[in-house]
Amino acid sequence: MRQIKHPTIDQVELTDIMYALADPTRLEIVALLAKAGRKLTCGEIDLNRPKSSMSHHFKILRSAGLVETVIEGTEHMNTLRLEEIEQKYPGILSAVIKATANN
Amino acid sequence: MRQIKHPTIDQVELTDIMYALADPTRLEIVALLAKAGRKLTCGEIDLNRPKSSMSHHFKILRSAGLVETVIEGTEHMNTLRLEEIEQKYPGILSAVIKATANN
DNA sequence: ATCATTGTTCGAATATAATAGAACTATAGA
DNA sequence: TCTATAGTTCTATTATATTCGAACAATGAT
Numbered sequence: 001m002r003q004i005k006h007p008t009i010d011q012v013e014l015t016d017i018m019y020a021l022a023d024p025t026r027l028e029i030v031a032l033l034a035k036a037g038r039k040l041t042c043g044e045i046d047l048n049r050p051k052s053s054m055s056h057h058f059k060i061l062r063s064a065g066l067v068e069t070v071i072e073g074t075e076h077m078n079t080l081r082l083e084e085i086e087q088k089y090p091g092i093l094s095a096v097i098k099a100t101a102n103n
Numbered sequence: 104m105r106q107i108k109h110p111t112i113d114q115v116e117l118t119d120i121m122y123a124l125a126d127p128t129r130l131e132i133v134a135l136l137a138k139a140g141r142k143l144t145c146g147e148i149d150l151n152r153p154k155s156s157m158s159h160h161f162k163i164l165r166s167a168g169l170v171e172t173v174i175e176g177t178e179h180m181n182t183l184r185l186e187e188i189e190q191k192y193p194g195i196l197s198a199v200i201k202a203t204a205n206n
Numbered sequence: 207a208t209c210a211t212t213g214t215t216c217g218a219a220t221a222t223a224a225t226a227g228a229a230c231t232a233t234a235g236a
Numbered sequence: 237t238c239t240a241t242a243g244t245t246c247t248a249t250t251a252t253a254t255t256c257g258a259a260c261a262a263t264g265a266t
Contacts, residue, residue: 002232014202015127022122023224042243050226055244057224074233074242091198099117099192105262107214126254145213153256158214160254177212177263 004062004069004076009084012065017089020064021096025049026057030066030080030093031100039070039077066093107165107172107179112187115168120192123167124199128152129160133169133183133196134203142173142180169196 021027025047032045042054058078061067066085070077085093124130128150135148145157161181164170169188173180188196 014199015125015130018121018130018199019125022118022125024118025224027118027121043241051243052226052228052245053224056226059244060223071232071243074240076243089198089202091194092202095192095194095198096117096121099195128254146211154213155215155256155258156254159256162214163253174213174262177210179213 003071006062006068007065009065009081009088012085012088014089014092016064017066017085017092020060020066023057023060025053026061027096027100029057029061031097033067033078033080034082034097035101039079041075041077043075045078106174109165109171109184110168112168112184112191115188115191117192117195119167120169120188120195123163123169126160126163128156129164130199130203132160132164134200136170136181136183137185137200138204142182144178144180146178148181 021030028047029045033040036044042051042058045054047054058067058069058076062069065081068079068081070079080093082093082097124133131150132148136143139147145154145161148157150157161170161172161179165172168184171182171184173182183196185196185200
């Protein structure tokens, strides 16, 4: 059961996080993951875009260190790496999530 | 004495802020402005890049609503719009500044 | 008036990113 | 084994950003 590679938290750069969150689609993915508070499959995050586009955005979220994806069967379960990011960059991600909630 | 136009705070979009902060040069400008805690001219923010490049980055910071530029004589005085941004998006900018300070 | 200073704007080159269809991979189930 | 499902990867297209030299504009000083 091959798993996807993620950056370790010390490899996560602030500008990568900012970049990942600068796209409306990705910001929405992050908001949905935060709101759900549980593992979500890519399919559950339906933003009306083709699979390949969504996959692209997930890849960027992963490489920025924001999202962790674990393969379970045919599904890819995604979670926010909230605690880790908060530890390294306190307040940023939680504030962004709060900002997206008020919409 | 013509002044530069800025977005009003209600026109400031979260993704614009994220986008503006995703560039290392711009992040550094923001960090320097925050550290200085006073109006800085573009010239005082010397990041070893040509004027036109810096001007480009300032333009994006302005249009994102992060920086306010007031013309005084031949100089353009820049400040962070920290209080306004904090009011609209609490915690984000201050957390980013804190993150840049630990480097 | 001329000149120096500060920064913007223009323009063109280069680089990076977004989008999405099609082919592919991996697993699960019949 | 064949088929369906979930996502990824490949590839090409199009759109957006970055960079920076050169020309320009506005002010202040001589």
